[in-house]
Amino acid sequence: MQYHVILTKECNLNCSYCGGGSDSPPKDIQYSITDLKRFVSLDTAPVIEFYGGEPLLRIDTMEKIMDMIPARFVIQTNGLLLDRIRPEYLKKFHSILVSIDGRKEVTDRNRRSGIYERITRNVRLIRERGFRGDLIARMTVPQGTDIYENVRHLYDLGIFENIHWQLGFEMFWGSWNEEENSPEEWIGSYNLGITSLVEWWILEMESRNKVPGIVPFVCIMNSMLLNTPALLRCGSGIDFFTIMPDGRISACPVSIDFDFSIVGSIFHDAPATLCNKAAVGEPCISCHIFQICGGRCLFVNLGQNMLRKNGYDLICKTVRHLVRELEGALPKVQKFIDRGIIASMDFNYPEFNNGCEIIP
Ligand code: SF4
Ligand code: SF4
Structure with a gap:
């Protein structure tokens, strides 16, 4: 199973759509790494994903966990401190999800001026230092984002294997800027952007013999090709x-601040009993x-009375x-596979639950 380990709720950014997330105490871990190891070792194939706040603010704790607990490792980070991960630990990561929202203006507006440059510089740096795993751009898509333009930008940068996004929470229950547009209008333009993105995705397959790593498209298309039903794709409450x-x-x-979400504790429960x-x-x-x-x-389903x-x-x-x-794209994709332009294996992503929620 996949365990997001919140190393700290502290963050070194204050993004416009987040504001630091949950600030309910405690901020830092109260259990020992031995407690965590005892719990995780009851799982035969654990994946530990470091999460925050900003997990790299507690890099010492992260390294101790990586030293003491046998697991696959993933991290979701805002990227500002990626340059502080030492090469021997970088090489232990299977996947690194980096928060970046698209073009420089978009990322810097949401996060802070200068953030885009730091993230892209650090992402290039960890490659130079030997990270060979899956680098995933993890976008947040708040009101007003041009999804086509910003996904294309991150893809064209050529430094991320895969690109994933989530709609900002203001779509559902945050404050909406009605002066800009209504939620219905924005969703209409977002959907048009998705149409353009799917058209581009198909053209890329045909012209470059390659399936661009657009996570929502790849994973949903895989289910369509295999004709297999999906469980909740982020895996929350199932294997995550x-x-x-x-x-x-x-x-x-x-x-994490809602009672309906709490399913146990590392002190009293075993992984198999949580599902x-x-x-x-x-x-x-x-x-x-x-x-x-x-x-x-x-979260949205169980908290729908708050929408x-x-x-x-x-x-x-x-x-x-x-x-x-x-x-609509499925027949073309099937045709490309039949002709050997691409392979059905190209859609077999992710190898395990790596923290991409799949459906934006
Ligand atoms: S998609 Fe899954 S992980 Fe993301 S907020 Fe919803 S329940 Fe949580
Ligand atoms: S989230 Fe919406 S589209 Fe998805 S299964 Fe539920 S009702 Fe259907």
């Missing part, structure tokens, strides 16, 4: 749990694309549009 600084375990890394204690319910179960969507987001008016419908409009576009 978050270990909070006090040792409690949340089904989702974002909803399916928190699960997606209606309206997803009855939805005609549940088998392909999987329910999108446990803006028509919030669920608005979100689902993005999912249904994405699925429709990929269903």
Whole structure:
């Protein structure tokens, strides 16, 4: 299973759509690494993903965990301190997810002036220092983002293997700038961007014999090719749990302040007993694309009473549009595979739950 380990809730940024996340105490881990090891060792194939706040603010703790606990390692970081990871630890990471929102102006507006340059410089640096694993650009897509332009920008940079994104939480329950546009208008333009992105993705396959690593497209297309039903794709509450600084375990890394999300603790529970204690319910179960969507987001589903008016419908409009576009592209993809232009294996991603939620 995949464990997000919150090393600290402290962050060295104050991004416009985040504000530092949960600030409920404690900020730093209260358990010993031996406690964590005892819990994780009950899992035969553990993946530990360092998470925060900004996990690299506690690089000493991270290194101790990597020294003491046998696991696959992943980190989700804002990238500012990537240059501080020593090469021997860099090489131990299977995947590194770096938060970057697209073009320089977009990333710097959301995060802080100068952040884009630091992230891209550090990403190049860790490659030079020997990191050979999966480098994933992890975008947040708040109101106003041009999804086509910004995904294309990150792809064209040529420094990330894979690109993934999540819609900003203001779509659902944050404050919306009505002067800019309405949620319906923005979702309409976002969906148009997805259409253009799928068209480009298909053209790239045909002209370059390569499947661009656009995570939502690759993973959903894989399910379509294999005709296999999906569970909740982020895995929250299924094979993906978050270990909070006090040792409690949340089904989702974002909803740690909500009782519905708490499913156990490293002191009293074993990994196998955590599964399916928190699960997606209606309206997803009855939805005609549940088998392909999987329910999108446990937090939104269990916290739907907190959503803006028509919030669920608005979100689902993005999912249904994405699925429709990929269903439309499926015959071409199948044709490319049959002709040997690309291989069905190219869609076999991720190798294990690496913290990409798959459905934006
Ligand atoms: S499209 Fe919406 S209602 Fe349907 S399964 Fe996905 S999240 Fe649930
Ligand atoms: S998609 Fe939703 S439930 Fe899954 S990790 Fe993200 S916020 Fe949590």
